[in-house]
Amino acid sequence: MMDTLVETSFTDFSQIPKKNINEAPLERNCSVGRTVSIIGDTWTFMILRECYFGIKRFSQFQQILKIPRTTLSSRLQLLTEKGILHKVSYNSSTTRFDYRLTAQGFGLYSVMVSLIAFGDKWLSGSNPPPVQLFHRSCACKLNPIVACSQCRREIKSIDVNYRNGPGSGWSNIDPERVKSRHSHFYKSTESIRPSSVARALSIISDRWSFMVVRESFFGIRRFDELQTALGISPNILANRLNKFIQNGILKKVAYQDAPPRFEYKLTAMGHDLFGPFTAMLEWGDQWLSNNKPPLILTHLVCRNDFKPLVVCNHCGEVILPQQVRYEMSYKNPVPF
Ligand SMILES: [Zn+2]
Ligand SMILES: [Zn+2]
Numbered sequence: 001m002m003d004t005l006v007e008t009s010f011t012d013f014s015q016i017p018k019k020n021i022n023e024a025p026l027e028r029n030c031s032v033g034r035t036v037s038i039i040g041d042t043w044t045f046m047i048l049r050e051c052y053f054g055i056k057r058f059s060q061f062q063q064i065l066k067i068p069r070t071t072l073s074s075r076l077q078l079l080t081e082k083g084i085l086h087k088v089s090y091n092s093s094t095t096r097f098d099y100r101l102t103a104q105g106f107g108l109y110s111v112m113v114s115l116i117a118f119g120d121k122w123l124s125g126s127n128p129p130p131v132q133l134f135h136r137s138c139a140c141k142l143n144p145i146v147a148c149s150q151c152r153r154e155i156k157s158i159d160v161n162y163r164n165g166p167g168s169g170w171s172n173i174d175p176e177r178v179k180s181r182h183s184h185f186y187k188s189t190e191s192i193r194p195s196s197v198a199r200a201l202s203i204i205s206d207r208w209s210f211m212v213v214r215e216s217f218f219g220i221r222r223f224d225e226l227q228t229a230l231g232i233s234p235n236i237l238a239n240r241l242n243k244f245i246q247n248g249i250l251k252k253v254a255y256q257d258a259p260p261r262f263e264y265k266l267t268a269m270g271h272d273l274f275g276p277f278t279a280m281l282e283w284g285d286q287w288l289s290n291n292k293p294p295l296i297l298t299h300l301v302c303r304n305d306f307k308p309l310v311v312c313n314h315c316g317e318v319i320l321p322q323q324v325r326y327e328m329s330y331k332n333p334v335p336f
């Protein structure tokens with residue numbers, strides 16, 4: 001063994017249900033998965049972004065995003081059905097609607113800013129981030145960080161322990177999620193509308209990709225273990241692992257020489273996905289879990305169970321949309 005560091009994995013492999021080939025596939029109950037299934041589509045997130053800037057009407061979304069009418073229509077319907085937006089008629093004939101954010105929709109802002117922070121740091125190349133955030137509350141440049149709800153200190157992914165919560169277990173995979181909704185939107189619009197959110201989502205928004213990252217946070221590193229934990233086919237797993245190595249999220253490390261065997265470990269960049277990951281986890285726990293979180297997180301620094309908060313790195317306050325000001329680093333009327 002080349003790697004003497006023993007890290008305990010939260011996954012108990014004896015509890016993973018054995019699958020019969022004829023049965024519907026199962027997956028681990030997961031608030032991140034539930035969240036990604038709603039907002040993982042890039043167009044959906046771009047629409048939400050505009051909502052935080054105060055855009056409310058169909059024609060305005062269309063004009064700003066240059067989004068096909070039917071796509072916009074289906075995404076607005078999805079966001080309304082899922083309780084993220086609600087429709088308010090603005091004239092007496094009730095045929096015209098504003099789409100307004102609900103409390104649940106405002107709650108997603110922490111996911112948005114954590115994706116921006118990740119994209120800004122790792123996916124801007126040698127260019128400045130597409131947009132700089134300022135925190136009005138303290139009048140400083142804003143770098144969102146994840147803090148512990150108990151001790152308010154910044155949380156690093158290695159300082160967290162996981163255990164099963166009251167909502168843990170395995171459920172049938174939502175057939176909607178089996179369809180890959182990974183959008184290639186990002187590459188096609190990158191030149192006209194750079195977006196750290198779109199860049200970040202292009203890495204983790206497909207279902208298998210985010211699940212591989214999740215298992216990495218849980219301490220699973222080996223090919224066969226990932227395969228067992230996820231019920232994923234070997235070729236899809238190999239494909240996702242190779243992509244993650246190419247884009248710098250995972251590194252392949254030998255742990256045995258004869259025969260050669262490898263582990264897949266998160267890089268510094270991969271560890272930084274912890275921000276978006278926990279923001280999605282917290283939102284999914286709050287809105288999609290019926291008060292039964294599948295997973296309990298413990299902060300090993302203060303030894304308390306905690307909820308992840310996305311806060312200002314400077315003043316430590318939870319970041320609210322109305323407290324953030326934006327400055328663009330490129331000439332285009334649409335920010336980040
Ligand atoms: Zn400040
Ligand atoms: Zn703490």
Ligand SMILES: [Zn+2]
Nearest residue numbers: 135138312315
């Ligand atoms: Zn602040």
